[in-house]
Amino acid sequence: MPTDSRPSIVAHVQVMYFDTDAAAVVHNLAYLRFIETARTLLAIQMGMSFEHIARTQIHPVLTRTDIRYRRPGRLGDELEIRGRLGDVSAARFHVDFEVVRPADGAVLATCQQELALIQLPEGKVIRLPAGFANGFGVDSSR
Amino acid sequence: MPTDSRPSIVAHVQVMYFDTDAAAVVHNLAYLRFIETARTLLAIQMGMSFEHIARTQIHPVLTRTDIRYRRPGRLGDELEIRGRLGDVSAARFHVDFEVVRPADGAVLATCQQELALIQLPEGKVIRLPAGFANGFGVDSSR
Amino acid sequence: MPTDSRPSIVAHVQVMYFDTDAAAVVHNLAYLRFIETARTLLAIQMGMSFEHIARTQIHPVLTRTDIRYRRPGRLGDELEIRGRLGDVSAARFHVDFEVVRPADGAVLATCQQELALIQLPEGKVIRLPAGFANGFGVDSSR
Amino acid sequence: MPTDSRPSIVAHVQVMYFDTDAAAVVHNLAYLRFIETARTLLAIQMGMSFEHIARTQIHPVLTRTDIRYRRPGRLGDELEIRGRLGDVSAARFHVDFEVVRPADGAVLATCQQELALIQLPEGKVIRLPAGFANGFGVDSSR
Numbered sequence: 001m002p003t004d005s006r007p008s009i010v011a012h013v014q015v016m017y018f019d020t021d022a023a024a025v026v027h028n029l030a031y032l033r034f035i036e037t038a039r040t041l042l043a044i045q046m047g048m049s050f051e052h053i054a055r056t057q058i059h060p061v062l063t064r065t066d067i068r069y070r071r072p073g074r075l076g077d078e079l080e081i082r083g084r085l086g087d088v089s090a091a092r093f094h095v096d097f098e099v100v101r102p103a104d105g106a107v108l109a110t111c112q113q114e115l116a117l118i119q120l121p122e123g124k125v126i127r128l129p130a131g132f133a134n135g136f137g138v139d140s141s142r
Numbered sequence: 143m144p145t146d147s148r149p150s151i152v153a154h155v156q157v158m159y160f161d162t163d164a165a166a167v168v169h170n171l172a173y174l175r176f177i178e179t180a181r182t183l184l185a186i187q188m189g190m191s192f193e194h195i196a197r198t199q200i201h202p203v204l205t206r207t208d209i210r211y212r213r214p215g216r217l218g219d220e221l222e223i224r225g226r227l228g229d230v231s232a233a234r235f236h237v238d239f240e241v242v243r244p245a246d247g248a249v250l251a252t253c254q255q256e257l258a259l260i261q262l263p264e265g266k267v268i269r270l271p272a273g274f275a276n277g278f279g280v281d282s283s284r
Numbered sequence: 285m286p287t288d289s290r291p292s293i294v295a296h297v298q299v300m301y302f303d304t305d306a307a308a309v310v311h312n313l314a315y316l317r318f319i320e321t322a323r324t325l326l327a328i329q330m331g332m333s334f335e336h337i338a339r340t341q342i343h344p345v346l347t348r349t350d351i352r353y354r355r356p357g358r359l360g361d362e363l364e365i366r367g368r369l370g371d372v373s374a375a376r377f378h379v380d381f382e383v384v385r386p387a388d389g390a391v392l393a394t395c396q397q398e399l400a401l402i403q404l405p406e407g408k409v410i411r412l413p414a415g416f417a418n419g420f421g422v423d424s425s426r
Numbered sequence: 427m428p429t430d431s432r433p434s435i436v437a438h439v440q441v442m443y444f445d446t447d448a449a450a451v452v453h454n455l456a457y458l459r460f461i462e463t464a465r466t467l468l469a470i471q472m473g474m475s476f477e478h479i480a481r482t483q484i485h486p487v488l489t490r491t492d493i494r495y496r497r498p499g500r501l502g503d504e505l506e507i508r509g510r511l512g513d514v515s516a517a518r519f520h521v522d523f524e525v526v527r528p529a530d531g532a533v534l535a536t537c538q539q540e541l542a543l544i545q546l547p548e549g550k551v552i553r554l555p556a557g558f559a560n561g562f563g564v565d566s567s568r
Contacts, residue, residue: 016466018169018459022162022217028346029160029313029320036313037442050502062312066350072407075164076476123356158321170488171455171462178455179300192360204454208492214549218334302455304448306501311444359448 007046007133008084011038015077026073031109032065035097038081039113042095046085047136057120063092064114071106078103088133091125092116149188149275150226153180157219168215173251174207177239180223181255184237188227189278199262205234206256213248220245230275233267234258291330291417292368295322299361310357315393316349319381322365323397326379330369331420341404347376348398355390362387372417375409376400433472433559434510437464441503452499457535458491461523464507465539468521472511473562483546489518490540497532504529514559517551518542 011034019030043060044050053059073079080102086094097111116125129136153176161172185202186192195201215221222244228236239253258267271278295318303314327344328334337343357363364386370378381395400409413420437460445456469486470476479485499505506528512520523537542551555562 016463017163017165018171018462020164021159022164022166023159023343024164024166027160028349029316032313032316033444036444040442059307062353064350064352065312066348068348069346158324160317160320165485170491171458174455174458175302178302182300201449204495206492206494207454208490210490211488301447301449302453305443306446306448306450307443308448308450313444 006085007042008082009038009042009045011041011081011083013037013079013081015073015075015079017075019073020075024074026077026108028067028069031067031069031073031099031111034079034081034099035067035083035111035113038083038097039095042083042085043136046133052136058126059118059120060115061118062113063116065111066113067109067111069109071101071108073099073101073108077101079108085133086112088128091127093128093132148227149184150224151180151184151187153183153223153225155179155221155223157215157217157221159217161215162217166216168219168250170209170211173209173211173215173241173253176221176223176241177209177225177253177255180225180239181237184225184227185278188275194278200268201260201262202257203260204255205258207253208255209251209253211251213243213250215241215243215250219243221250227275228254230270233269235270235274290369291326292366293322293326293329295325295365295367297321297363297365299357299359299363301359303357304359308358310361310392312351312353315351315353315357315383315395318363318365318383319351319367319395319397322367322381323379326367326369327420330417336420342410343402343404344399345402346397347400349395350397351393351395353393355385355392357383357385357392361385363392369417370396372412375411377412377416432511433468434508435464435468435471437467437507437509439463439505439507441499441501441505443501445499446501450500452503452534454493454495457493457495457499457525457537460505460507460525461493461509461537461539464509464523465521468509468511469562472559478562484552485544485546486541487544488539489542491537492539493535493537495535497527497534499525499527499534503527505534511559512538514554517553519554519558 013034015026019026021027048060080100082098082100084096086096092114095113098107099109100107117128118124119126155176157168161168163169190202222242224240224242226238228238234256237255240249241251242249259270261268297318299310303310305311332344364384366382366384368380370380376398379397382391383393384391401412402408403410439460441452445452447453474486506526508524508526510522512522518540521539524533525535526533543554544550545552
């Protein structure tokens with residue numbers, strides 16, 4: 001990913017037994033748990049904190065995950081999950097991820113996720129606010 | 143477990159990759175997932191269906207798990223989870239479980255769980271209804 | 285999905301508490317656990333049993349998951365996971381899935397996964413055997 | 427837990443969506459995942475690193491978990507998992523845990539786990555080395 005001004009995040013995780021399976025590699029579901037943690041931290045940084053969501057009842061909802069598994073991770077690996085806001089349209093936004101093992105530079109997985117903002121309790125998809133990429137609904141008066 | 147008249151359940155599961163870890167055995171958390179499924183099926187049988195809980199807002203809540211891991215399970219094992227209502231007091235009930243591999247009769251884990259009934263939204267522990275063990279809150283008039 | 289002669293599978297699951305999250309819907313990871321169970325059952329049906337894999341050390345390995353989340357599932361929902369072998373190339377095969385709630389016919393998720401066969405311990409991708417779609421490596425002489 | 431000289435660990439976690447369930451609380455299994463991470467970090471600190479285990483094939487294996495759920499955790503909570511080596515006998519050791527929410531000092535769960543050291547591939551329980559509590563099998567010559 002090129003360095004640019006889009007909101008981005010780096011999260012770290014060490015692979016635990018519960019992340020692995022009997023093939024002695026990181027299980028495919030574990031990568032998506034790592035990515036969800038990174039995505040949540042990115043959302044918080046963009047203004048979509050748990051408190052903001054609870055107050056506004058505007059929830060970011062995952063509508064698509066496209067993940068490619070490239071190299072196997074192993075027990076004990078220290079991994080870096082790099083996320084960056086990708087394409088933004090009227091009512092959808094994307095986040096691009098790489099799961100990297102810094103020890104040898106291996107890219108274990110790449111992933112793109114698509115999300116929408118849903119207004120609860122109606123469950124209606126809403127348009128992304130203007131300036132979404134520069135901070136979602138940050139209201140400094142509160 | 144002796145055969146007796148207490149409410150009981152038998153659930154079946156085959157061990158999948160996501161149930162195992164890099165030590166090539168069933169991960170300790172997976173047994174508790176198997177047990178939760180069996181416990182939920184037993185609760186439904188006793189009258190605590192998802193619909194009943196949603197309507198009454200009386201929720202069975204886990205207050206303690208005591209599980210002993212005795213023998214390792216392996217990928218592909220077909221397991222039987224046997225649950226039975228145990229001790230019942232004024233405000234707590236217990237469920238006893240065994241996780242068995244019928245192919246060789248091995249007992250992989252034994253577990254006792256303690257639960258309470260909580261009235262939401264107050265969050266107050268309530269007394270178990272009379273005749274709890276013979277069918278929780280089944281009200282044929284509704 | 286049209287009815288045709290490709291290998292296919294239907295698996296059933298009831299949504300448990302551990303499948304849901306605080307938004308009161310089925311968590312995105314849970315669908316992929318449901319799908320993995322269906323995929324494993326399909327693999328067994330096609331000849332890739334746990335025993336066959338252990339003996340040959342030829343492992344089906346997930347290389348891509350593309351899942352679209354269409355409608356929310358809820359606690360207690362009874363779901364059907366329908367899987368069918370999709371495109372097959374020299375060294376990759378695809379499986380197409382739908383997660384359906386028969387009670388109202390809602391399609392909650394659609395998913396395509398890509399897999400390769402890996403020969404361990406070398407970790408080399410191997411060509412799919414001729415007639416792969418009609419039964420993987422079934423060798424009646426053993 | 428009293429302050430003393432036994433090996434101890436503090437781990438931190440923020441509650442994610444995948445840690446919660448449809449009752450809007452932290453799911454009972456999630457606490458045990460948090461505790462496993464803390465236990466693994468404590469094991470590493472005591473000399474049982476992933477590398478040491480792989481080299482010696484002496485594995486710490488969980489033989490019992492006794493966990494009491496005291497107060498519900500919520501989405502977004504920042505939690506502290508405090509672990510400390512407990513009773514040590516000839517062939518078993520215990521680790522005591524508390525899961526605490528520093529924001530209000532609530533103790534959400536307390537847990538005791540029992541472990542044994544298993545020599546693979548034989549699968550035999552071995553005696554704990556002398557001075558176990560002061561550093562497991564640390565061999566400075568390697």
